[in-house]
Amino acid sequence: MASRKESGAASTSVLASTSGTLDSPVKQIQIEGLVLLKIIKHYQEEGQGSEVVQGVLLGLVVEDRLEITNCFPFPQHTEDDADFDEVQYQMEMMRSLRHVNIDHLHVGWYQSTYYGSFVSRALLDSQFSYQHAIEESVVLIYDPIKTAQGSLSLKAYRLTPKLMEICKEKDFTPEGLKKANIGFEHMFEEVPILIKNSHLINALMWDLEDKSTVADKHELLNLSSSNHLEKSLQLLMDRVDDMSQDIVKYNTYSRNQSKQQQQKHQYVQRRQQENTQRQSRGEPPLPEEDTSKMFKPPQPPPRMDTLLIAGQINNYCQNVKEFTSQNLGKLFMAEALQGHN
Amino acid sequence: MLTAFVGAHVSGGGLEKWWQQDDNPAAERAPSSAPPMDSVRCAATERRMLSSPPFGLRASRWRYTCQPKTAARRHSLSLSKMSVYGPVVKIHPVVLASICDSYERRNEGASRVIGTLLGTIDKHSIEVTNCFSVPHNESEDEVAVDMEFAKNMYDLHKRVSPTEVIIGWYATGFDITEHSVLIHEYYSREATNPIHLTMDTALQSGKMSIRAYVSAQMGVPGKTVGVMFTPLTVKYVYYDTERIGVDLLQRTRVLPNRTKGLTSDLSQVGGSAARVQDMLTTMLAYIDDVLSGKVAADNSVGRFLMDLVNKVPTISAEDFENMLNSNINDLLMVTYLSNLTQAQIALNEKLVLL
Numbered sequence: 203m204a205s206r207k208e209s210g211a212a213s214t215s216v217l218a219s220t221s222g223t224l225d226s227p228v229k230q231i232q233i234e235g236l237v238l239l240k241i242i243k244h245y246q247e248e249g250q251g252s253e254v255v256q257g258v259l260l261g262l263v264v265e266d267r268l269e270i271t272n273c274f275p276f277p278q279h280t281e282d283d284a285d286f287d288e289v290q291y292q293m294e295m296m297r298s299l300r301h302v303n304i305d306h307l308h309v310g311w312y313q314s315t316y317y318g319s320f321v322s323r324a325l326l327d328s329q330f331s332y333q334h335a336i337e338e339s340v341v342l343i344y345d346p347i348k349t350a351q352g353s354l355s356l357k358a359y360r361l362t363p364k365l366m367e368i369c370k371e372k373d374f375t376p377e378g379l380k381k382a383n384i385g386f387e388h389m390f391e392e393v394p395i396l397i398k399n400s401h402l403i404n405a406l407m408w409d410l411e412d413k414s415t416v417a418d419k420h421e422l423l424n425l426s427s428s429n430h431l432e433k434s435l436q437l438l439m440d441r442v443d444d445m446s447q448d449i450v451k452y453n454t455y456s457r458n459q460s461k462q463q464q465q466k467h468q469y470v471q472r473r474q475q476e477n478t479q480r481q482s483r484g485e486p487p488l489p490e491e492d493t494s495k496m497f498k499p500p501q502p503p504p505r506m507d508t509l510l511i512a513g514q515i516n517n518y519c520q521n522v523k524e525f526t527s528q529n530l531g532k533l534f535m536a537e538a539l540q541g542h543n
Numbered sequence: 544m545l546t547a548f549v550g551a552h553v554s555g556g557g558l559e560k561w562w563q564q565d566d567n568p569a570a571e572r573a574p575s576s577a578p579p580m581d582s583v584r585c586a587a588t589e590r591r592m593l594s595s596p597p598f599g600l601r602a603s604r605w606r607y608t609c610q611p612k613t614a615a616r617r618h619s620l621s622l623s624k625m626s627v628y629g630p631v632v633k634i635h636p637v638v639l640a641s642i643c644d645s646y647e648r649r650n651e652g653a654s655r656v657i658g659t660l661l662g663t664i665d666k667h668s669i670e671v672t673n674c675f676s677v678p679h680n681e682s683e684d685e686v687a688v689d690m691e692f693a694k695n696m697y698d699l700h701k702r703v704s705p706t707e708v709i710i711g712w713y714a715t716g717f718d719i720t721e722h723s724v725l726i727h728e729y730y731s732r733e734a735t736n737p738i739h740l741t742m743d744t745a746l747q748s749g750k751m752s753i754r755a756y757v758s759a760q761m762g763v764p765g766k767t768v769g770v771m772f773t774p775l776t777v778k779y780v781y782y783d784t785e786r787i788g789v790d791l792l793q794r795t796r797v798l799p800n801r802t803k804g805l806t807s808d809l810s811q812v813g814g815s816a817a818r819v820q821d822m823l824t825t826m827l828a829y830i831d832d833v834l835s836g837k838v839a840a841d842n843s844v845g846r847f848l849m850d851l852v853n854k855v856p857t858i859s860a861e862d863f864e865n866m867l868n869s870n871i872n873d874l875l876m877v878t879y880l881s882n883l884t885q886a887q888i889a890l891n892e893k894l895v896l897l
Contacts, residue, residue, distance in 0.1 A: 226723070235788075236641060238645075238792070243782070243785065244703075247704055247706075248703065262880050264831070271644075274703075291702065298692060301689075302676045350787070352787065354787055354788055385773075397795055399795055400643070400647060402647060405751055406639055406640065412792060423631075431873075441882065445891075476656045515884060515888050519881035519885045523878055523881050526878045527809070528809060531813075537867055540858070540860075
């Protein structure tokens with residue numbers, strides 16, 4: 203029925219994964235051109251107002267590759283009864299797609315992002331529930347603003363197994379995180395993406411190139427950078443502010459804790475002193491009171507948010523560095539061009 | 544204009560009537576009402592073909608689907624020479640890729656797939672932005688389309704993008720068959736004046752000819768009535784981001800194993816610069832040819848080249864130095880700050896985990 207060929211041997215992956223060897227069931231993602239175009243279109247048409255558009259990815263798993271063959275968008279959360287609507291919508295959509303022989307296996311979801319700010323609690327929760335249900339699922343993050351600057355920005359992320367365990371137990375205290383030894387770099391792992399088209403689509407591409415009169419605009423070589431840089435830095439500053447607040451909270455907590463320890467210690471000492479005094483006077487010693495009940499230990503602040511903020515800051519910094527390196531290259535090219543004049 | 548011409552040629556008074564019937568109140572039909580009669584440009588074969596129906600019309604740009612005998616001769620028409628008029632149909636590449644994909648996934652035994660086209664209608668053009676395939680069965684003498692399914696899908700799609708409406712339908716395959724007429728009739732119930740898009744996925748003529756049609760009634764009322772499909776101009780439009788996506792896909796097709804990873808960082812800038820360099824070499828080759836007399840010089844090209852060379856702004860060396868340095872300083876500072884921030888959060892984390 204399908205005239206596509208399955209790609210045979212392990213395809214050459216151009217990108218090295220950022221976390222070294224992935225020990226997850228999915229080592230690579232293969233996307234069809236159709237999915238790409240649909241995601242772009244969805245954002246373009248519906249995403250101008252609000253920041254985030256979402257949708258579902260469909261496909262199948264082949265050996266250690268996750269092939270994404272189709273997708274469909276989600277309506278936005280405009281009404282209040284969005285929840286029930288969503289499940290029903292999804293079910294109906296998948297049923298209908300099955301009738302036309304489209305793969306109806308749910309393998310992940312996609313989301314658009316604004317200047318790279320996607321590391322949030324909502325994303326974590328969604329991805330956790332997806333990954334819990336379907337082991338190989340991924341989240342595709344599409345950055346439309348970066349794409350408009352010249353090159354497609356699409357990244358696939360999964361939660362690391364460590365993070366999965368923590369989410370399962372919901373143990374977000376500092377001790378819990380210390381036990382798992384998890385840092386913000388180990389929260390998400392990026393999976394390399396490959397794009398692959400069937401032969402028919404390739405024929406279509408040939409045709410399009412022939413017929414369309416679209417000139418190549420070369421936005422990638424655009425020198426103006428200040429706008430983008432400003433916005434990125436602003437977001438970075440906001441996040442750093444959040445981070446500093448969080449740090450202050452943690453500091454107060456640890457200070458409170460140490461103060462409390464001191465107080466406990468003092469109390470115990472005083473008690474002992476009193477007891478010895480009483481003994482010397484021949485009176486019955488006072489009972490040892492339960493110190494833990496008297497001094498309630500302060501509530502340790504949940505560390506999950508901090509982790510997320512740190513991850514987000516890291517992401518922003520990476521984006522900014524990438525952007526500046528590209529711009530430096532462009533500036534040097536401009537210099538060379540001027541030099542000949 | 545055409546009405547007068549046709550009326551002069553045909554002795555039935557009833558003909559004027561069906562032209563008036565055809566005047567669709569929908570606004571977008573207005574510009575497309577009458578292809579001008581430029582009979583001088585008709586090839587002789589075309590005239591012969593259309594003299595077979597009882598009207599002797601010399602209009603050669605219409606498809607006539609009632610007489611199967613003319614089907615064979617239709618193929619001899621070189622449609623590329625036809626000039627078409629009327630509303631322009633703008634198609635996004637998503638639609639075409641979707642059609643290809645549903646063709647690849649068709650059921651066993653089905654020779655073609657059909658589906659609904661969604662989009663928006665403008666005063667002068669129709670923009671097709673989305674589509675979905677509809678299951679259907681086709682045999683020699685009957686065709687069955689799952690209308691329930693089509694309605695359902697349209698509802699679901701409407702929830703995501705409420706501005707898209709049904710504007711027509713598509714079918715793969717090179718030509719229009721009799722079944723298409725019936726399906727088209729169904730779709731004209733859903734939308735006013737639907738357009739019909741054909742895409743030759745079997746690549747019969749070596750190319751994937753993508754054509755769009757509107758239908759028009761023709762015939763003598765009461766006697767043989769038929770449907771004519773008038774071709775429309777097809778244009779491909781892209782959003783900016785779409786074009787970048789399509790560019791990436793174009794690059795996929797030249798690689799041997801048909802796969803491509805997404806690169807990042809300086810390699811992208813390098814790739815883009817390489818492409819510009821290619822274009823420059825082509826231009827230089829052309830200029831060399833002109834200078835050595837091999838190719839005749841073209842003034843308009845010369846003017847473009849002049850524009851190009853003048854686009855590089857002439858700034859005094861020191862000014863440019865200053866601008867360059869300040870920009871580089873900005874970028875370096877930002878890089879330094881971001882590295883600092885990253886070091887800071889890493890440190891903070893280690894402290895917490897102590």
